[in-house]
Amino acid sequence: MKLLLVDSDRHLVEMLTGWLKTLGYDVHRAYTGERAKKEWLEQHPDLVILDPALKDVDALAMCREVRRVHDALVLVVTDGKSVQDEIHCLESGADDYLRKPFFPEQLLARIRAVGRRARSTLEQRPSSIITVGPIRVDSLHNEVSMHGKTHRLTPTESKLLHLLAINANDVCTAGQIVTYIWGYNGDGEASLIKAHIRHLRQKIEPDPANPRYISTVPGVGYTLIRHPLCSSVRSAATCYPQALFKRRTMRFVSCYLYSSTSSDHHRNC
Secondary structure (H helix, E strand, O other): OOOEEEEHHHHHHHHHHHHHHHHHOEEEEEHHHHHHHHHHHHOOOOOOOOOOOOOOOOOHHHHHHHHHHOHHHHHHEOOOHHHHHHHHHHOOOOOOOEEEEHHHHHHHHHHHHHHHHHHHHHHOOOOEEEEEEOOEEEEEOOEEEEOOOEEEEEEEHHHHHHHHHOOOOOOOHHHHHHHHHHOOOOOOOOOHHHHHHHHHHHHHHHOOOOOOEEHHHHHHOOEEEEOOOOOOOOOOOOOOHHHHHHHHHHHHHHHHHOOOOOOOHHHHH
């Protein structure tokens, strides 16, 4: 398990780093918010152990920001004594909370408990790959495949397309999209959503100016339309409108039946 320790108390960080490494953990450390952000994005930790009392940044806001790029568990360790402080941290996105001072065994128990909860969530999580008609969305690797071509997605694009895919043919409102992607309720993100929808259309639509798959429902939101898979391997009959196929089939049958009795009719076929 890869850990990132973030605390302005260098002595505490050094002591915990050495101890946790002896237990087999891969430990990285940071003493400032800027350094923590850099380590988080470069090392992709499984768990961030954070004291929010950093001087250079709002630590909890930084967590929400960086989690959009790489989601990690967050264990807050703080001198805060009030219940309201604990509630604020948990409601701001922390997965667990531990007050200072603490015994090392208490921290280890929290690390293991958070890890168990994370594994349980992963086991219950539905497949990261969803197929909607010819569109194959892989939210784990941030990719979308269509007709044999694969495009890379940004984490936000991947989340957005995954939400649309699991709700194929249903409308996802702007509020639902904001809550799912950014984790809060808000109505001021319409232009941002529109920009991400435009980028997705450029990657999956044959003609982005006339979208076939991602449809806008004016004043409401967006929907991913489930079209039947139509490839060169399949019979052309499945790709034609039913009436057109019936007409061509009947013509073929007529030509076949009458070819032996009318050479002129055969030539017309």
